[in-house]
Amino acid sequence: MTFFLYSLSIFLVSGLLALISKRSAFLSSFFGIAGCVAGCVLGLIPSIQVLLSGQGLSFSFPWAMPLGAFVLNIDFLSAFFLVPVFVLCALAGLYGGQYLYSYRSTHCLGFSWFCFNILVGSMALVIVAANALLFLLAWELMALASFFLVIFEAKKESVRKAGWMYLITTHIGTAFLLAMFLLMAQSAKSMNFMDWDKLEYLPSLARGIFFILAVVGFGAKAGFMPLHIWLPEAHPAAPSHVSSVMSGVMIKTGIYGLIRILSFLGFPSFWWGWTLLAIGIISGVLGILFALAQSDLKRLLAYSTVENVGIITMGLGITLLGIAYQIPVLTVIGFVGSLFHVLNHALYKGLLFLCAGAVLHGTGMRDINLMGGLLKRMRYTGLFFLAGAIAICGLPPLNGFGSEFLIYFACFTGGIPGSHNVAIPALALIIFLSLIGGLSIACFSKAFGIAFSGEPRHESMNHAHDTGWLMKIPMGILALSCILVGFLSPCLLPRIFQNYLSAEHLGILEKATFSLSQITIASIVFLFLLGILALVRSLLLCVRKVETTVTWDCGYAAPTARMQYTGTSFSQILVEFYNFFLRVKQKLSAPKGLFPEPGSFSMETPDLFQEKVFSPLFVRTGNVLCILHTLQHGRIHLYVLYIIVMLIVLLLWKL
């Protein structure tokens, strides 16, 4: 635990040092990065220790704050969430050093590093806090720090809008959390989490209310549809290492919070599971559909985050259903699957955002439609992006498959053979997860294929360059860990969960890990066959003539790069098919007449919920409240009359 406290204080001190030395970009970057990496490494020690030993650590310290207590507790769940936080933050910090350095002449790096380290520290604190007030304080600190990081380039209007939306969404979420925590504390007569296990004896109505508040409050952070609206704004706006951290681990604190609260609430009602499952399905399917329709690389990744959160939530949903209907297979494997997906998503989404950042860094562009041919110019970034894309599509042999497999597996072995109560949700999950799988292949083949392959569609691609080593190494480590985790999951999972699950449950997990081990064998066979085939091919080709020429152009004499399929055209057929959900806005001015003016076509996919739900809701509420503005009309006579009327009303009412 001491290590953990050291780590927290390192974050704070290094952040302050970076802030103080803000005049020197180098010094502040140095302090920021060094503190971030050192803190993360120190923090990893207790986390891994807890994960491997199964012995929780706790710490308490008198905190002079009414209602508050500085109680920290690292148990299995905390440790499991801490690991990706520290790993990704350390790598993103390293990456950010070089990434941000190019902004040194126009922006204050010291402040950005200060916020970054505070963000990392507060995330860690959120995960280990065992007191409601401490949790909320860390939660708000995290929101504030990430807000400042998002508005790093606040000169841009889109960035300001993103920051605004982010802060509002997260604050409204916090309002729900405030209500929830206080109500729970009231019921448990304590603000400390350790006293909250008695909440499970509450009537189910009360627990249901807590559950709903938690889903809304934490869902706003985690990006549950329709509360996700800030993600597609904030992630593109933030510097890439920040988006990577936010998307990879910060939104997971929402998932963590939800699981933590569920752990207090005891035996779940069946509708909890249904709710989470429905949210998961909506977030997953709509998330990936919206991702597909985007042409901004980081926006696409942001929507894909919504999708992945959806998958995690689906897993949690069937976990709850498993508990409610007492099907241990669903419970155990569903839970392990969603936790594993949390870890995996942190790795590959972190990686993908870093790659997107590298592309942005190298070309200054985020629009996929203008990219092309980057694989030749940014070899490493392209390779890493490919790894990330395979992983995020859930394709074997990388890690994404493992967690999706577990969730499927739970449904196939636990849900489908069971009664209708569990078979129907399992069925729904399988169907939608398979749809998500198919669509994410479409989405990421577009992202990779259009951006990295083909010919450049814009001249700024021609002088694109690969990033420096400081940025490559973190990406490389993440890509490598995606592969390694994919291969090693059958060994890793039982080792991690052995101290957490009961023997009976471990037995169930054992079955799933057996399948995983077979998959690893298949993956090894795959690599082996691939090697042989490559050998055969090179043997065959080495004695034959190998020519290079232009791409087959159907005989058309003057093909240009502009004639290539773009991202938008690639997704058009899909977008049209799912237009019911997407409500794409198309603008077509077709050429007319004999000597037509230049025609144009444009297509954009604004967020459905933002356009159709939240904006109208907010504007309506605003307008309704504006009606009250007529009360302040400037006539003093009536003002005095207000006083008198108020007095008379009170006299009549209260006396």
Added chain:
Amino acid sequence: MEQLINMLMVVILLTNLLLLGSSRMGTCIPTLGFQGILLGLALPVLLFLPQGITTHILVLVLITIPLRGILFPFILFRVIRKTNIQREIEPFISYPVSIFLGILALVLAFWMNSRLTGMSVPSLHPLLLPVAFYTILVGLILIVSRKLAINQVLGYIVMENGMYVLGIAFAGEVHLLLELGVLMDVFVAVFVMSIAIYRISREFDHIDVNQLQNLKD
């Protein structure tokens, strides 16, 4: 003696009605002064006649009458001269209606009094409390219904007169220091308000408060 006091009270009531019903400043301000003198004379007498004249009463009378009866009307007249206002422009509520309102207010005042009797009010005279309430209400009506700033000041003074009565009705003999503090406050208030009216008339060329509507949402 009892009859005399009753009559005084009724006269105070009537002055209020007169204030409500008249449009000319030349009538209102002397009426206000008259009301002030009546208060200054009647109340201490009413209160302390049984005990005989004390220094307290003497001081009170000596301050109240010059202040309420002479100084306030004087200040108001000065304001009128400076701002060149003769009569109230048409108020929100026409004069007959405001007299009618005044009668309603009278009913309200007696009703409030009836609510309070039996609650062991140390009231010295049955009419004291209704008169107090009534005067306050009339002041409020004046403030709310008249358009000129000067009339609002007038209303404020009327209201203060009512409160003076009320203070005596409720608290009986209040400490002199407190009385003086209150009187000073009222005096300063009237003073400050009249300066404010000067400034307004200088800036706007009118003192129609209803036209001061620039600050709004």
Added chain:
Amino acid sequence: MNANLFIPTLFAVVFAPLILGIINRTKAFFGGRHGQPFLQLYYDLFKLLRKGATYSKTTTYIFRLGPMVGLVCVLLATTLVPFGGIRSFLCFPGDILLFAYILGLMRFFTVLAALDTGSSFEGMGAAREVHFSALAEVAFFLGLIVLAKATSSASFSDMYSSSFPYIWIANSTQMLLVGVAFFLVLLTENARIPVDDPNTHLELTMIHEVMVLDHSGPDFAFILYGSALKLWVLGTIFTQTIFPFRSGSIYLDLLFSFLAMIVLGVIVGIVESTMARLRLLRVPQLLVAAAALSTVALVLSMR
């Protein structure tokens, strides 16, 4: 390790190109022609393997990797599906998922390789491919759920085990419906009429063929062989769902399964001869219909 385990893979590797020969002969028969030899694809493959290759300047290693990954994926898929009552090389609960996703990996790389050329024709094909196969995957999974529900297992080898005929008889309606759904998926995944026309040469209308326009030499051989294998594995799933025959003797079962595959070839050939290609926009409807059939089957079995 039991040597038998390799039999399904062996059959696939050896006989897969034959099925295409059968399809072509059937079509020729219906067209009143003599048609190609049954072993035409074998000849083509050998010819291609002996050829050099031509690459576009635009392409990168992705383009070269695509055919290889595709072939390896489908080879791996053959090790997951039992044949003729013989369990597959890899069988474990959940191998159906690996099967589906390994085909997904194949698709992913084929699409990337297509996009790597920078040709808009190949982009078109790729877009259609990912669109249709996303729907096909749903239909396929629905079918798998029916099978899993009926057999209470999540592995092909356990599904098509020796007790499968009894289960089949008890649930024959569902199985037939699922079989039809699988057949539609098979047509889509293998780019057959009515979804796609493997013989057309109009780039604008093609799906699968257009994606491999730029491949040549051994790469193209890998692709052709890979598609033949894919047809084979999906075909085995279809035939085993429709014709659940078990005699108790391995050899008889194998023979029967092989015959079933030939029948499949004939059926595909008949379908191709009698139907026209659908408009591209109609294809999703076909797949939704397949999904609907599976759903009906599901409702029946969940009853």
Added chain:
Amino acid sequence: MEDGLILWALLVIPFLGGFCCILSSKGFTIRWIACATVWTMLATAFVSLWIVSIEGAIQAAHGWLFLDMLSSYHVVLLQVVFALSTLFAKSYFPAEIAHNAFNSALLPRYGMLWLSALGAMNLVFVSNNIGIMWVGVEATTLITAFLICIHVTPKSLEAMWKYLIMCSVGVALAFIGTMLVGAAGGNLKGSHSQSLLWTFLYENAGSLNPFFMKMAFLFLVVGYGTKAGFAPMHSWLPDAHSQAPAPVSALFSGFLLSTAFYCIMRYLPLVEMATGKTGWAMDILVFFGLFSIIIAAAFMVFQQDIKRLLAYSSIEHIGIMAVGLGLGGVGTFAALFHLLNHSMGKPLCFFSAGKLVQIYGTNSIYRIKNALKITPVWATGFFLSFLALIGMAPFAIFMSKFQILKAIIEKADYISLALFLFGCAVVFISALRYMLLILWGESEANIHPQKAYKKDIFLVAFPMLVLLILGLFMPEFLQNILQKAANIIQGY
């Protein structure tokens, strides 16, 4: 006797200082007199707090002057706000004079009014006689009225007139309430001169006439509530705040409202104890609090005047305090804590807004842009203090709001909870709407970047640091002070 001296000092020194101001004519001298007075007062206030915390309540002038923990806490806060505002005024007015918005000949008068206002407010806090307390409140109205229209414009005159009339009428109603309280204690044994002493009433609160006390409280809450800015009697507030010079607005918002609110605090235990602790009076406060929060929130939506925005935010905060006070328990403690936080945050916010208005020459939010480039210190101060005011952690207002929410939930009052959270959310959204634009927006106007002075940095840093530190931990002595003050309100 020595203890009594400090009470007299609190009362007399400001008026003395004011008197000195009017005698001198040089701007320099006046500035020094004002500073010296204010700093002396600050020291005196701290000494008084120290004495009170050691010896308990102190009295002077036969019990007419009185200082317990509640009033002492207020006195200290008042002096701090005053000191900060004076410091700010020192840098604000020279710039105003440079802009020809302020005539330096008015400086003596301004200094006199400024210091007398301090004296009048101190009078409210140290007087034990509720009548004198009323006198003090009325005096603050009259003294500060001219402070609003130091810079004579039609609008500022209008604001001043509205302030004057509304507050006078309101406070007059409070006088009726005061008299009713006196009447309620009419049957008590004790000398006549004691019947209006708060300590006397407090000791005998149980035997006050409940009906009279109820009626009195209604008058008091409407009357003082007008001055404190409770909706719907708040109408004067945005006008006055938006027209007054920034130091004055800061003072208004930072402490003038709280002064009237303090009076309500004083009466609350009396009424509650007289009516048998049924929570009758507290419900009224909760009602006013929630109503104020909602109204303020509604007016902050689409608000375009930067100072009006802040004014409505003050109404919201007074509402929050009223809710806390009305809930009792943790709520009382939290309301007092919130008072401290608000008195730190709001003046800073007004200082910064005033500076921005001064630099850009407009109150319109749309035209104040790119402030971070032009005046980094004040823009930062504005942004941070606003974030603090809308309740972002780690600033202390988050903590006090949290405690108030806790109090609401302890009462199981879920409708209030929903309204409270709704109001705060609306305020949050509408307040934040323009903030980013103000800081970073592209400015069309050609305004030169301003130099940052050390003093400005101190003015920004000091309140923010206080808010930050209190948001992270709360020293033992502060907890004790607040607890003691809260106990007085709760009648222990």
